[in-house]
Amino acid sequence: MYCRNCGNQIGEQDSFCSHCGHSTTPANVDGGSQYEKDHSAEEILPDADFKEAFVGKNYPYFFNKWSKIKEKDRKRGWNWAIFFLGPFWFGYRKMYLYVAYFAIIYFLIDLFLYLMEYQFSEENYYFDSTVNFLVFPVSIFFAMFGNYFYLKHTNRNIEKVNLMPFTDEQKKTWLKRKGGRSWGGVFISLLILFGYGITTALLLPTNVDQILTIKNGSFYEYPTTTIGEEFDKFFTDPHWEYVTSDTPYDVVRFTGIADREGDDVEVMIDFIITDDSFDIHSGKVNGEKMSEDDIGYLIEAVFTSNDDEIIN
Numbered sequence: 001m002y003c004r005n006c007g008n009q010i011g012e013q014d015s016f017c018s019h020c021g022h023s024t025t026p027a028n029v030d031g032g033s034q035y036e037k038d039h040s041a042e043e044i045l046p047d048a049d050f051k052e053a054f055v056g057k058n059y060p061y062f063f064n065k066w067s068k069i070k071e072k073d074r075k076r077g078w079n080w081a082i083f084f085l086g087p088f089w090f091g092y093r094k095m096y097l098y099v100a101y102f103a104i105i106y107f108l109i110d111l112f113l114y115l116m117e118y119q120f121s122e123e124n125y126y127f128d129s130t131v132n133f134l135v136f137p138v139s140i141f142f143a144m145f146g147n148y149f150y151l152k153h154t155n156r157n158i159e160k161v162n163l164m165p166f167t168d169e170q171k172k173t174w175l176k177r178k179g180g181r182s183w184g185g186v187f188i189s190l191l192i193l194f195g196y197g198i199t200t201a202l203l204l205p206t207n208v209d210q211i212l213t214i215k216n217g218s219f220y221e222y223p224t225t226t227i228g229e230e231f232d233k234f235f236t237d238p239h240w241e242y243v244t245s246d247t248p249y250d251v252v253r254f255t256g257i258a259d260r261e262g263d264d265v266e267v268m269i270d271f272i273i274t275d276d277s278f279d280i281h282s283g284k285v286n287g288e289k290m291s292e293d294d295i296g297y298l299i300e301a302v303f304t305s306n307d308d309e310i311i312n
Helices: 033-039 048-055 060-074 078-086 087-092 094-117 129-162 168-177 183-203 207-215 227-234 292-304
Strands: 236-243 250-260 263-273 278-285
Touching: 033 078, 033 207, 048 060, 048 129, 048 168, 048 292, 060 129, 078 087, 087 094, 087 129, 087 183, 094 129, 094 183, 168 207, 207 227, 207 236, 207 250, 227 236, 227 250, 227 292, 263 292, 278 292
Parallel strands: none
Antiparallel strands: 236 250, 250 263, 263 278
């Protein structure tokens, strides 16, 4: 015979289930044919009704995952939704502490790259291969242990409600309200990650932030357009990079190809950024240093000439 409450096999003479403690009266016992067919390799966990109330619609999925955790006595498993959605899955399941864990880990990765003075590529800033390499193990870890974390989260809430002077039905109602799924939780996850992004931007500026300072800036003589817009239009193959050097200033270097009297020349311009402003530090054409007058003529050509005019 099998206990109707937990599915554990019991003897015909047993008065109580040795697994969950429920009475083995005929109303609580199943001959087992259909049960064996559906759950022959599984063992239903204690407090199944409370777990089902807390989890909601997808309880059969987690029932199977948690049964394997108990059967094999190991915490590892796999959850594809966590692998692809990460912190948003935990927010969807109202597990906001784990969303905060993601934000903290992401911040520590950013801090590590900042201390290492890692150079980001402006073109692939949001899909940087090094960042993806560091974040990938985090996704693997939470996908492997996410089902176990959810079990612990569920058990904590059941333990909490069991301390309350509620009836079983009141406990189920409380668990349904505290558990289940929530699109609002996804929005809360977005807010937490947005807060992480703002904190990182303020405390750990990257080289791309310095590049954008120049590209989005303007010269006093040409306030109606940005440097990046005009440089990217005037030069062929424009490239911006942050240059680290033994200087008290941040240096952003621009390189590009320009037309001078029918010939292509390589132009390099270094900008320096101080606390409240930026300026051109130096320039070169085909490796030869430009004078201040030459730099002035070049800037005038960039901002006032058509794309097909040349550098004189």
